[in-house]
Amino acid sequence: MKSNQKKGPYFTEEDLQQIRAAVQAVGELEGYASITDFVEAAARRELRRLQRKYNDGRKWPGVEAGQLRPGRRTRAETAAKEDR
DSSP states (O other): OOTTSOOOTTSOHHHHHHHHHHHHHHHHHHTOSSHHHHHHHHHHHHHHHHHHHHSTTOOOOOOOTTSSOOSOOOHHHHHHHHHO
């Protein structure tokens, strides 16, 4: 892959290949016209699950862009998560 080509910053190349394969294989059957459609639908499902589990099914107050820590986890954070 050329260094100037865009790719999803939050997915490994293996995950991206599988997402592309799923969209190509069954996207039309499932209503996904693009990777964006697929990822947005997955994020909405997870958001609803978290709202049900932690917030009595209600929406949280919105958070403006820039209020969350940017970037990936540090190596220490990744190792701590894997140790659980």
